[in-house]
Amino acid sequence: xxxxxxxxxxxxxxxxxxxxxxxxxxxxxxxxxxxxxxxxxxxxxxxxxxxxxxxxxxxxxxxxxxxxxxxxxxxxxxxxxxxxxxxxxxxxxxxxxxxxxxxxxxxxxxxxxxxxxxxxxxxxxxxxxxxxxxxxxxxxxxxxxxxxxxxxxxxxxxxxxxxxxxxxxxxxxxxxxxxxxxxxxxxxxxxxxxxxxxxxxxxxxxxxxxxxxxxxxxxxxxxxxxxxxxxxxxxxxxxxxxxxxxxxxxxxxxxxxxxxxxxxxxxxxxxxxxxxxxxxxxxxxxxxxxxxx
Numbered sequence: 073x074x075x076x077x078x079x080x081x082x083x084x085x086x087x088x089x090x091x092x093x094x095x096x097x098x099x100x101x102x103x104x105x106x107x108x109x110x111x112x113x114x115x116x117x118x119x120x121x122x123x124x125x126x127x128x129x130x131x132x133x134x135x136x137x138x139x140x141x142x143x144x145x146x147x148x149x150x151x152x153x154x155x156x157x158x159x160x161x162x163x164x165x166x167x168x169x170x171x172x173x174x175x176x177x178x179x180x181x182x183x184x185x186x187x188x189x190x191x192x193x194x195x196x197x198x199x200x201x202x203x204x205x206x207x208x209x210x211x212x213x214x215x216x217x218x219x220x221x222x223x224x225x226x227x228x229x230x231x232x233x234x235x236x237x238x239x240x241x242x243x244x245x246x247x248x249x250x251x252x253x254x255x256x257x258x259x260x261x262x263x264x265x266x267x268x269x270x271x272x273x274x275x276x277x278x279x280x281x282x283x284x285x286x287x288x289x290x291x292x293x294x295x296x297x298x299x300x301x302x303x304x305x306x307x308x309x310x311x312x313x314x315x316x317x318x319x320x321x322x323x324x325x326x327x328x329x330x331x332x333x334x335x336x337x338x339x340x341x342x343x344x345x346x347x348x349x350x351x352x353x354x355x356x357x358x359x360x361x362x363x364x365x
Contacts, residue, residue, distance in 0.1 A: 083213050083214050083310055083311070084211050084309050084310050084311070085211070085215070085216045085306075085308050085309045085310070085311050086209055086210065086211055086306075087209070087210040087211075087305070087307075088155045088208060088209050088210075088305040088307065089155060089295070089303070089305075090145075090146050090154060090155045090303045090304075091154060091155070091298055091299045091302045092151055092154075092299060092302065093105060093152055093153075095298070095301075104143060104156075105152075107141075107142075107143060108152050113142070113143075113145060114142055134163060134167055134187060134188070134191050135160055135163035135164055135194070135195075136163065138160070139158065139159070139160040139161070140156075140157040140158065140159040140160065142156075142159075143156045143157055144157075146303065148303060151301075153302065153303055155208045155305075156208050157208075157209065158207050158208060161207055162207050162209060162211065164195040167183075167188060167192070168192075170188075206297050208298075210294070214311075214358060214362040215355055215359050216306070216308070216311070216325070217287055218287075218325075218329060219284055219287035219290075220306050221306070221325050222267055222268060222329055222333070223257075223264040223267055223268060223295075223304055223306065224267075224304070224306050224326050225257070225259065225263075225267075225326060225330065226324055226327035228257045228258060228259050228326075229256075229257055229326060230254065231253070231254070231320060232254060252313065253317070253320060254307075254308075254312065255307075255311075255323070256307040257305070257306045257326060258303055258304070258305045258306075259304050260301075260302075260303060260304075261295065261298060261299070261300055261301065261302040261303060261304055262300060264295055264304040265295055268292040268295065270333075272285065272288055272292070275288070275333070275336065277337075278336040278339075278344075279336070306326075308320075311358065314358070314361055323354065325355075328347045329351065331347045332344045332347030335347060
């Protein structure tokens with residue numbers, strides 16, 4: 073499958089759910105069975121490049137006309153699991169978030185109001201026919217939400233060259249980025265749900281309601297919508313291209329989050345504050361890069 077461009081898009085990270093084939097009804101299950109047998113599949117960079125290319129025409133196309141039939145595929149212990157792209161649905165959801173992220177003049181220049189209104193109307197009509205739709209992928213730009221790290225453990229951290237594991241389908245989408253590094257965590261769904269529940273108990277006992285608790289509640293509800301034998305993957309995605317190898321090697325954010333939650337559970341406020349300070353310093357430095365010239 074040809075790429076739209078060879079340009080590396082560096083700013084997106086991902087939280088993905090891979091469901092076993094048995095979770096999909098027919099005829100979708102047969103489609104993914106055939107799809108998983110392909111020798112070559114597009115990478116996460118291909119997905120981003122296609123989305124950006126749709127913004128180039130006049131008027132721009134913020135959401136694809138047709139839903140993507142691509143997916144990321146992994147095989148764990150002989151079980152094939154699939155993470156559908158659902159690019160059209162995610163495009164609509166991203167449009168809903170844009171007004172709070174961009175100044176109105178910038179937003180109007182990139183996506184004129186008439187284009188946004190038409191896309192919103194299309195989304196409303198689509199939701200009437202698909203009220204239970206949900207994405208298998210969540211995306212974050214220039215950061216990784218701290219609540220994502222609650223789902224995984226430092227022992228599940230994988231960091232290495234982009235070629236590692238390609239032959240066995242262990243790198244999402246069969247990456248073709250050559251030597252590009254990969255930093256990700258992957259965990260069974262049951263573990264992710266258990267960590268969410270434990271984290272919420274500790275946070276609610278120790279702190280007032282706030283963004284971290286709200287975000288964890290939201291991601292926990294999302295996870296409940298998937299098959300219990302699924303896998304959850306936190307992937308730094310294109311952020312690895314914006315960080316030095318030393319920064320990536322030293323990044324153990326999941327361990328810091330776990331340490332902070334454990335400190336709260338013990339009533340160790342100083343320990344929790346120290347872990348949180350490390351996280352804030354690390355991710356502020358990453359977010360600041362989006363404003364670099």
